[in-house]
Amino acid sequence: MEIRQLRYFVAVAEEGGFARAAERLHIVQSAVSQQVRRLERELGLTLFERSTRRVALTAAGARLLPEARSVLDAADRTRRTAERIAAGETGALDLGAVRGPGDRVYRLLSRLADLAPDLRVRVRRMPASERLAAVRTGALDAALVRALPVAPGLELLPLWQDPLYVALPARHPAAALARPALGDLAELPLRLAERERNAPFHDLVTSAFREAIGHAPTAAAPFTDLQDTLTAIGAEGDRAPSWTVFYEVTGLPEVAGTAIRPLAAPPITIFLAVLPGVPGPALRQLLAAAADTH
Incomplete structure (x- = not known):
């Protein structure tokens, strides 16, 4: 028994004839008749009473029809599920x-x-x-x-x-810029975490600095954590100015004496x-x- 045979059987039952079922299925009538007769032989049942004027379900066909519809519904659900799996849905x-x-x-x-x-x-x-x-x-x-x-x-x-952000003393001239570039910060020592803590980020910053300025940044005290580093930058101010660069994780903090600006380049x-x-x-x-x- 094939799904195709059940589909043809249901179509004939619902359309009331082989010709109309063939039109619905977009196939020739002989193919519908052949597959329904094959289904009847496999099941050992007569599913339709056939005459020159009408095609009607037998008692066996009427009992089988709901089951056939259930099988077709399950097959359609299986196909739709497979399509959704294949599509990643x-x-x-x-x-x-x-x-x-x-x-x-x-x-x-x-x-x-x-x-x-x-x-x-x-x-x-x-x-x-x-x-x-x-x-x-x-x-x-x-x-x-x-x-x-x-x-x-x-x-x-x-x-x-995503953009990188710089933190620098609020009174430094670069703090007046909406998007300072690395060249605007070249004379300030940079607080950067040691490379082993975050090698990809360390390399991104130092490579961009060399490309923009022609040399590695002057090192200040290492970056420890964001809050402590920004606090130190604001507290030292004009006495020992420095800056740092970071990416946003949980929002941009506000620290007295420290200005935070998006860096012009590079992005991360x-x-x-x-x-x-x-x-x-x-x-x-x-x-x-x-x-x-x-």
Whole structure:
């Protein structure tokens, strides 16, 4: 017994004849008749009373009709579910996430929920090295990473760019600029975390400084945490001026004596780390959501 045979049987029953069923199914009448007779032989039942003037269901056909419709409904649901799985609209996606900036990640996940409401997204937060290792082992389907130029064994797909921010003494001339450039800060010592704490970000800043100024930035005391570093910049003011650069995570703080401005360049890029190859359906939905939230 084939799904096609049941579909032809239901069409004949609902249309009241083989000719009208063939029109509905967009096939020739002989094919409908042949498949219904084959179904009758396989079941050992006569499903229709046939005459030159009418085609009517037998008692057996009438009893079988609801069951046939149920089977066809189940087959259609299976097909639709398979199509949704293939399109990435259902299933599960394990995503390693970065913190912040602002509401960008939340907007990404919200848009993904709009595109694929039945896709279950499990967000996991962990250090960048652990996120990348989890993608390599398959524990994560993908991971968001920040400012990472290469990741051995993985492909990095750029999703969006966010601005960097500078913090400097409020009375420094560059504080009057809406978007200071690195050249406006060249004479100030830079508070930058040691490279081993965040190598991709450290390399981004120092490389951009060399490209813009021609040399590495003058080092001040190392960046410790954001609040303490901004407080030190504001407190030292004109006595021992310095500056720092950072990316937004949980909003921009306000610290007395310290001005915070968006840096003209460079921006910081957020990548999606995935295994090499053609992205699967769920990842394609995630990439579509990212494109919509630029």
